Amino acid sequence: xxxxxQTPKFRVLKTGQSMTLLCAQDMNHEYMYWYRQDPGxxxxxxxxxVGEGTTAKGEVPDGYNVSRxxxxxxxxxLESAAPSQTSVYFCASMGQNYGxxxxxxxxxxxx
Amino acid sequence: xxxxxxxxxxLSVQEGxxxxxxxxxxxxxxxxxxxxxxxxGKGPQLIIDIRSNVGEKKDQRIAVTLNKTxxxxxxxxxxxxxxxSAVYFCAASLGGGFKTIxxxxxxxxxxx
Numbered sequence: 143x144x145x146x147x148q149t150p151k152f153r154v155l156k157t158g159q160s161m162t163l164l165c166a167q168d169m170n171h172e173y174m175y176w177y178r179q180d181p182g183x184x185x186x187x188x189x190x191x192v193g194e195g196t197t198a199k200g201e202v203p204d205g206y207n208v209s210r211x212x213x214x215x216x217x218x219x220l221e222s223a224a225p226s227q228t229s230v231y232f233c234a235s236m237g238q239n240y241g242x243x244x245x246x247x248x249x250x251x252x253x
Numbered sequence: 254x255x256x257x258x259x260x261x262x263x264l265s266v267q268e269g270x271x272x273x274x275x276x277x278x279x280x281x282x283x284x285x286x287x288x289x290x291x292x293x294g295k296g297p298q299l300i301i302d303i304r305s306n307v308g309e310k311k312d313q314r315i316a317v318t319l320n321k322t323x324x325x326x327x328x329x330x331x332x333x334x335x336x337x338s339a340v341y342f343c344a345a346s347l348g349g350g351f352k353t354i355x356x357x358x359x360x361x362x363x364x365x
Contacts, residue, residue: 244296
């Protein structure tokens with residue numbers, strides 16, 4: 143089992159560029175999440191989904207959009223990247239036991 | 254909303270000693286408290302969790318305690334080893350765990 147797979151692992155964007163981060167899980171989990179991790183600030187929830195076709199805002203949603211067209215995939219989009227979005231992004235999914243399975247992260251730098 | 258505070262932010266111990274990380278939460282309705290370990294360059298990994306109807310849970314060298322009255326919970330690692338060096342996150346959630354709030358993390362160094 144691959145668990146949660148994130149692509150790409152690294153990316154450098156110029157200010158104003160757009161990109162999509164892909165998260166795929168093979169555990170048939172209903173709930174999926176996107177977090178960002180910044181030094182000294184722990185993990186902050188950007189958006190989440192409680193099932194296919196649903197999305198909801200988390201703690202820091204501004205500047206991001208998401209889609210969950212298929213149960214196994216959760217996409218995070220940046221329409222116009224800003225230096226403040228330089229961060230490490232983690233996707234996670236949650237099974238019936240409530241614990242999260244995280245991907246290995248995407249390190250994004252916006253210059 | 255829920256807020257989780259975690260202390261200390263950095264902890265250094267000698268190999269073989271015990272390490273304790275403490276967290277407090279604000280929402281008394283929280284009912285699920287997981288702990289995650291994050292090694293360098295990797296995503297967090299669930300290492301132990303506790304639910305609100307249990308006061309203590311052990312798994313080999315790690316244990317978690319929960320005090321619902323005081324709204325705090327702790328992670329205890331005994332006989333620490335260099336491979337325990339990592340960042341540890343506590344978290345709290347309510348309503349089945351679908352929205353989890355994380356503490357800011359504790360960087361644990363175990364010196365050989």
